[in-house]
Amino acid sequence: MQVPAHFEYQRATSVEDAIALLERYGPESRIVAGGHSLIPMMKLRLAQPELLVDINGLADLGGISLAGDVLRIGAMVRHAELLASVTAGTHFPLLHDAERVIADPVVRNRGTVGGSVCQADPSEDLSAAFTALRATAVIEGSAGVRRVPMREFFHGPYQTAVGPAEVLVELQIPLSNSATLAGSSSAYLKVDRRAGDWAVAAAAAVLRIDRDSVVTEVGIGLTAVGARQFAAVEAEDFLRGRQLTGEHIAEAGDIAAQHCSPVADQRGPVDYKRHLAGELARRALHAAAARADLAIIGRL
Amino acid sequence: MRVTVTVNDQDYIRDVEPRLLLVHLLRDELGLTGTHWGCDTSNCGACTVWLDRVPVKSCTVLAVMASGSSVRTVEGLERRGGELDQLQVSFALCHGLQCGFCTPGMLMTARWLLDRLPDPSDVEIREAISGQTCRCTGYENIVRSIRHAAESERAAG
Ligand SMILES: Cc1cc2nc3c(=O)[nH]c(=O)nc-3n(C[C@H](O)[C@H](O)[C@H](O)COP(=O)(O)OP(=O)(O)OC[C@H]3O[C@@H](n4cnc5c(N)ncnc54)[C@H](O)[C@@H]3O)c2cc1C
Ligand code: FES
Numbered sequence: 152m153q154v155p156a157h158f159e160y161q162r163a164t165s166v167e168d169a170i171a172l173l174e175r176y177g178p179e180s181r182i183v184a185g186g187h188s189l190i191p192m193m194k195l196r197l198a199q200p201e202l203l204v205d206i207n208g209l210a211d212l213g214g215i216s217l218a219g220d221v222l223r224i225g226a227m228v229r230h231a232e233l234l235a236s237v238t239a240g241t242h243f244p245l246l247h248d249a250e251r252v253i254a255d256p257v258v259r260n261r262g263t264v265g266g267s268v269c270q271a272d273p274s275e276d277l278s279a280a281f282t283a284l285r286a287t288a289v290i291e292g293s294a295g296v297r298r299v300p301m302r303e304f305f306h307g308p309y310q311t312a313v314g315p316a317e318v319l320v321e322l323q324i325p326l327s328n329s330a331t332l333a334g335s336s337s338a339y340l341k342v343d344r345r346a347g348d349w350a351v352a353a354a355a356a357v358l359r360i361d362r363d364s365v366v367t368e369v370g371i372g373l374t375a376v377g378a379r380q381f382a383a384v385e386a387e388d389f390l391r392g393r394q395l396t397g398e399h400i401a402e403a404g405d406i407a408a409q410h411c412s413p414v415a416d417q418r419g420p421v422d423y424k425r426h427l428a429g430e431l432a433r434r435a436l437h438a439a440a441a442r443a444d445l446a447i448i449g450r451l
Numbered sequence: 452m453r454v455t456v457t458v459n460d461q462d463y464i465r466d467v468e469p470r471l472l473l474v475h476l477l478r479d480e481l482g483l484t485g486t487h488w489g490c491d492t493s494n495c496g497a498c499t500v501w502l503d504r505v506p507v508k509s510c511t512v513l514a515v516m517a518s519g520s521s522v523r524t525v526e527g528l529e530r531r532g533g534e535l536d537q538l539q540v541s542f543a544l545c546h547g548l549q550c551g552f553c554t555p556g557m558l559m560t561a562r563w564l565l566d567r568l569p570d571p572s573d574v575e576i577r578e579a580i581s582g583q584t585c586r587c588t589g590y591e592n593i594v595r596s597i598r599h600a601a602e603s604e605r606a607a608g
């Protein structure tokens with residue numbers, strides 16, 4: 152039987168209360184959201200917090216809604232809720248692509264969006280998804296609210312911009328790449344060994360093309376292949392301003408594969424993962440392009 | 452730490468350590484051993500119960516996190532008077548179980564599926580139970596059982 156070490160448990164009554172508890176108890180205190188990453192780590196004694204601050208039930212951290220020029224997704228939104236959100240799927244189909252392949256439906260009922268990105272596991276699917284979408288993390292501490300772009304959020308495996316006495320409140324995605332705009336869409340593709348497993352590799356693509364099929368905006372995220380900040384920046388830079396052709400997409404895939412640094416593990420060797428990174432980036436770009444502009448398929 | 456939970460419409464109060472998992476509260480403290488405990492790593496789904504009407508893996512939920520909530524376990528599936536749920540009947544009829552270890556979790560997830568989607572396709576059934584492992588049946592008869600239950604419930608109106 153795997154049993155966590157002893158700890159104390161408190162339910163936060165508000166975001167301010169959660170921050171006050173974290174400050175009072177210091178770095179040995181931890182937030183628990185869905186607990187589906189933290190509790191397994193505590194069972195294995197990879198994490199031994201002295202206090203858990205439960206943020207389930209804080210209404211301020213819930214909900215998916217349009218607010219001005221962003222889609223906001225509360226940190227406590229469960230995976231299942233994001234997958235069921237018509238608003239999220241309409242604007243950013245890649246979020247539904249990703250959610251469909253994160254864990255299994257029962258885990259998705261409990262795990263949260265905020266917990267996913269705060270966990271910062273190199274294989275976390277939403278990290279690459281939000282990176283490609285250029286989301287912004289809204290983080291609250293006793294000094295106030297900070298806004299951190301996703302591309303500055305991850306400080307390494309299991310390390311993020313969220314300080315020990317801070318709470319991730321929500322993620323905001325700019326609507327400038329919404330699939331409701333002409334020439335704009337997104338897609339996420341993952342290769343896993345079996346249903347519900349973590350990615351061997353996965354890729355997120357966000358595209359915006361003008362009437363002449365020139366790429367005006369592009370985001371490419373990579374999961375589980377050691378891409379810095381989960382982004383394939385060099386491939387993005389290559390595509391931006393170029394005609395969206397099959398050759399250019401193929402080259403962008405090659406560049407993405409070159410610049411990531413996967414490690415060998417039980418899910419596969421380095422060469423295979425690098426190959427997947429390039430191929431999945433290519434396919435995700437094709438899928439996003441097809442969604443953005445049905446007429447483009449024949450030309451790619 | 453005091454935990455107050457409603458399990459299968461009955462209220463319970465227990466004093467537990469915060470590190471106690473919901474599955475052990477149910478099995479060891481409340482004696483409800485219908486909920487099984489398998490992998491302990493949120494993979495097999497044998498421990499699946501409803502927490503506030505949603506299936507979750509109870510090996511990865513702290514008992515204290517369930518305080519104030521309502522839980523439904525396989526013992527709460529049968530109707531008052533001991534009448535089996537249609538899913539239980541269909542699993543028996545269609546050989547949806549062999550050793551029965553995975554069955555409580557399968558039943559809880561399947562009940563949730565049919566409550567939301569009375570006429571699921573085979574793909575939807577397989578997707579719904581994709582977080583549950585069965586070592587005996589090869590899943591074929593589990594899918595058949597769930598489909599049988601769906602058809603029977605629709606026929607009964
Ligand atoms: C069997 C299984 C399979 C899985 N498969 C996948 C998969 O294929 N792809 C994938 O991407 N993920 C997968 N996951 C991971 C799942 O997505 C995460 O477990 C889950 O979403 C993490 O969220 P949580 O709410 O459970 O976080 P928790 O476990 O509660 O927290 C995780 C970490 O984030 C911190 N934290 C949580 N919320 C906040 C907040 N609002 N502010 C600050 N810090 C916070 C916690 O302190 C902790 O350090 C899987 C998990 C399981 C159990
Ligand atoms: S015992 Fe909980 S999922 Fe296996």
Ligand code: FES
Nearest residue numbers: 549551585586587
């Ligand atoms: S019937 Fe034996 S594990 Fe499913």
